[in-house]
Amino acid sequence: MKVFLLHRDHDFNVDPELRDVMFAAMMSGNLYAIHNARRELERQQRASTAPAPPSKYDQLAQDLELETLWTAMAGGDEYLYETAKRTVLTGLSDPDEIRYRQSVLADCLEYSEVIRQLYELAIEALAGERAAGSFWTGARPDWILNWSVRRLKLYLGVLRQLRRIADEHAPSFRSPGFGRFFAMVQQELADDYLEAVEQHLRELALGRGVLESAELGKGDMGRAYVFHETPPDPTWKQRLVPGKQPPSFSFELHPRDEAGFRALGEIRGRGLGAVADAVAQSADHVQSFFTMLRLELAFYLGCLNLHGWLEAKGEPTCFPEPVGEESLVLSACGIYDVCLTLHVRERVVGNDLNADGKSLVMITGANQGGKSTLLRSLGLAQLMMQSGVFVAAQSFRAGVCAGVFTHYKREEDAAMEGGKLDEELSRMSDIVDRIKPASMLLCNESFASTNEREASEIARQVVRAMLERRIRVVFVTHLYDLAHSFHAQHLDAALFLRAEREPDGRRTYKVPEGEPLRTSYGEDSYRRIFRDVEAPRAAVESGPGDARAARTR
Numbered sequence: 283m284k285v286f287l288l289h290r291d292h293d294f295n296v297d298p299e300l301r302d303v304m305f306a307a308m309m310s311g312n313l314y315a316i317h318n319a320r321r322e323l324e325r326q327q328r329a330s331t332a333p334a335p336p337s338k339y340d341q342l343a344q345d346l347e348l349e350t351l352w353t354a355m356a357g358g359d360e361y362l363y364e365t366a367k368r369t370v371l372t373g374l375s376d377p378d379e380i381r382y383r384q385s386v387l388a389d390c391l392e393y394s395e396v397i398r399q400l401y402e403l404a405i406e407a408l409a410g411e412r413a414a415g416s417f418w419t420g421a422r423p424d425w426i427l428n429w430s431v432r433r434l435k436l437y438l439g440v441l442r443q444l445r446r447i448a449d450e451h452a453p454s455f456r457s458p459g460f461g462r463f464f465a466m467v468q469q470e471l472a473d474d475y476l477e478a479v480e481q482h483l484r485e486l487a488l489g490r491g492v493l494e495s496a497e498l499g500k501g502d503m504g505r506a507y508v509f510h511e512t513p514p515d516p517t518w519k520q521r522l523v524p525g526k527q528p529p530s531f532s533f534e535l536h537p538r539d540e541a542g543f544r545a546l547g548e549i550r551g552r553g554l555g556a557v558a559d560a561v562a563q564s565a566d567h568v569q570s571f572f573t574m575l576r577l578e579l580a581f582y583l584g585c586l587n588l589h590g591w592l593e594a595k596g597e598p599t600c601f602p603e604p605v606g607e608e609s610l611v612l613s614a615c616g617i618y619d620v621c622l623t624l625h626v627r628e629r630v631v632g633n634d635l636n637a638d639g640k641s642l643v644m645i646t647g648a649n650q651g652g653k654s655t656l657l658r659s660l661g662l663a664q665l666m667m668q669s670g671v672f673v674a675a676q677s678f679r680a681g682v683c684a685g686v687f688t689h690y691k692r693e694e695d696a697a698m699e700g701g702k703l704d705e706e707l708s709r710m711s712d713i714v715d716r717i718k719p720a721s722m723l724l725c726n727e728s729f730a731s732t733n734e735r736e737a738s739e740i741a742r743q744v745v746r747a748m749l750e751r752r753i754r755v756v757f758v759t760h761l762y763d764l765a766h767s768f769h770a771q772h773l774d775a776a777l778f779l780r781a782e783r784e785p786d787g788r789r790t791y792k793v794p795e796g797e798p799l800r801t802s803y804g805e806d807s808y809r810r811i812f813r814d815v816e817a818p819r820a821a822v823e824s825g826p827g828d829a830r831a832a833r834t835r
Contacts, residue, residue, distance in 0.1 A: 283470055283571045287459050287578045288369070288670075290382050294578055297372045299337060304364055308577060338716060339371050341709065345688035345726070346661045350621040354591050355584030362587070365580040373668035375682050377604040383670025384601050385457035390582040391589060396451050401583055403443055404576035410436035411569065424488075427558035431486050433565040438479060440572070445471045485511060486561060492554065504552070585671055588620075592674065597623055598632075602667040602678040607720040609681045610754070610775075612637040612660075616676035619659045620666075623674070631791040632675065633659070640777040641749050643756040646765050646798045651781025652791035653758045654726055660756060661686055661724050683754065684718040691727040702731040710744060719752040726758045738763035749775075765798035 288294045296305055307318070343349060348370065356363035374380050390397045411433065444467055452464035499505035592599055598616055605611050616632035623630045633656050637643050645653045663673045664686050689710055692702070706729055717723065728744075729737040738761045745768070748755050759765055769778055780796030783789060 283466060283567075285463065285571065285574045285578050287386050287463060288383060288581065289379065290459075293574055294369070294581075295372070296368045299339070300368045300371060305368060308361065308364060309573060338712075342371075342686065342688050345690040345724070346658055346665070347621040348662075348665075350624050351588070351662065352584075354624050355588045357584075357587040361576075362580050362584045365577060366584040369581045369584075370665055370669045370671070373665060374670060375607065375668070375684065377606060377682060380604045380668060380670050380682070382457075382459060384672075386459040387582060387585055387670060387672070388601070389455045389457045389460050390586060393451065393454060394586050396447065397579060397582060397586065399447060400444075401576065401579045403440055403447070404572045404579065407437055407440040407572040408569070408576065410440070423554040423558040426562055427486065427488075427554055430558065430561040430565045431483055434479070434561070434568065435483055437565070437568045437572075438476065438483070441471055441568075442476060445476070486557070494552075496552075589672065591624060592620070595623060595629060597629060597674065598676045599672040600675055600677050602663070602673045602675075602680065604667055605679070605681045607682045607684065610639050610641055611679055611681045612640070612643075612754070613680070614660075614663065614675050614678045617656075617659050617663060617678060618674050619655045620662055620674035621658070622655060630655075633791075633793050635660075635779075637777045640775055641752070641754050642745065642768065642773065642776040643754075643779065644765050644768060644776065644798070645756070645758045645779045645781070645793060646760070646762075647779075647781025647793065647796070648783045648789065649760075651783060651789045652793050653781050655791070656779075656793045657724055657726055657756055657758050661688065661722075664722060681720075683720055683722045685716075685721045686724070687713050687717055687721060688724045689713060689726070689728050690724075691730055703729065706731060707740075714747075717748075717751075717753060722754045722756070723748055724756050727760065728757070730760065734761055734763055737761055738767065742767060762798055762800050766800075769797055 284293070286293075348367075352363050352366045352370070355366040374383065448464040448467040448471075452461075452468065455461060455464065493511070495508045496504040589599065597618070597620075612635065614633070614635045617635060618630045618632040631652065633652070635656075645656065647653055659674070663675060663678050664680060664683065666673050667678065667680060668682055689706075692705065710728070713723070725741075729740045731737075732740075741757070741759070741761065741764050745755050745757065757764075765778070768776055778795065778797055779793045780798065781789070782792045782794065
């Protein structure tokens with residue numbers, strides 16, 4: 283049996299870089315392996331003096347505050363956290379695959395209690411592994427057989443419950459994913475099949491002994507051992523009628539004949555070996571089914587948790603419309619930062635965007651005006667769409683991309699061996715090595731660590747190179763020289779947005795279309811520091827390099 287709730291034709295396949303010891307523990311089906319793996323990772327981190335090498339996802343998670351998203355999806359469950367992390371970072375690139383997952387999620391949102399029942403059922407099945415015990419390497423076939431039979435007996439009860447849920451709720455679900463899943467359960471777990479399995483397990487308990495056949499090989503050594511189903515005991519009529527029973531021969535071992543018992547055990551094991559292997563494989567197959575069921579449902583359970591948070595605040599959500607990566611499509615209505623709203627009590631301001639056909643989106647405007655928030659909103663929406671999750675917006679339509687990359691400004695680090703600009707250039711170099719055509723690059727105040735002329739020239743060359751490789755760039759900047767140079771070219775493929783600022787300095791956190799302005803609104807900084815003092819004219823007309831001077835006067 284296959285689950286196929288995350289993909290149409292294969293099991294969930296995580297990005298290779300995310301296949302660490304934690305994911306191996308998740309795939310083992312052992313409910314206690316996750317906790318032990320986490321403790322081992324923490325122990326190694328404490329013992330190691332050298333920092334772990336950065337993952338290509340570390341920068342993305344830091345810049346988009348993905349920890350907040352994963353924590354909300356987890357709801358305090360470590361397994362849900364790890365599943366959400368790996369699923370969001372292992373995005374889909376096929377719009378049809380995204381829509382397939384969206385339809386499954388829509389069923390989950392409508393029938394959340396059934397999903398939770400299925401998830402708890404998978405946990406119950408995997409918890410039975412511990413009750414069945416374990417065997418050691420080199421265990422005899424009869425031990426393996428006994429252990430496997432105990433496992434299957436525990437699974438059988440859970441499979442019956444799964445069949446009852448399918449019979450009761452299958453007509454209500456509309457997604458192709460759940461439709462196929464419940465049809466598979468009803469077909470492969472039919473009543474006569476479950477009864478036959480139960481009968482076989484009773485026989486495999488070997489309550490009436492073992493019936494084997496063998497042939498004599500060279501040196502009168504036994505070969506071709508075959509385990510047979512034990513025939514039913516003869517009826518009283520068969521016992522009374524002579525000649526109705528086949529001839530039989532028997533022998534007895536002395537109670538102290540240890541060598542004889544060992545030889546008899548070896549003969550018994552040769553016949554049971556193939557049966558024990560087959561039954562163990564059957565138990566492993568059922569275990570892998572429940573392991574994958576729990577893993578895939580954990581993602582949807584995380585989505586339910588996140589949806590509950592947003593719904594409680596009255597924040598809108600929508601299922602986005604994905605289109606092929608060859609289309610330069612990016613439009614949204616009421617898009618907002620899902621991580622920001624999870625941190626504050628009030629609802630956050632949403633923005634509208636129409637960047638269809640635009641490969642460059644340049645965002646300028648006053649500080650604290652919502653530029654970085656909009657940038658993070660777009661990155662989160664793209665990741666959530668390509669993982670099949672709803673998006674924090676009233677509507678969202680975008681082309682799938684080959685990857686999302688971020689280049690944000692960093693705070694000063696006393697441990698840095700080089701300058702801040704060197705660090706920025708190094709991170710951009712790493713991105714250039716990994717980025718592919720049809721990707722999305724989000725830049726937030728990149729290269730602002732140097733003077734405006736130098737920073738603008740570096741950023742211009744980076745942006746031009748990215749656009750030539752068919753990479754969409756969304757760039758938040760205070761560099762007027764940079765923004766104006768692109769605006770002056772009147773590029774059809776460029777969109778310019780500017781954070782709103784009221785005449786009195788208030789921010790609306792709306793970022794509509796608008797050409798770049800030379801001013802950096804130094805007056806706002808002056809008023810924020812020197813309240814109730816009239817700002818000097820120099821502060822009002824200051825450029826980007828003079829704003830810091832105005833604050834210190």
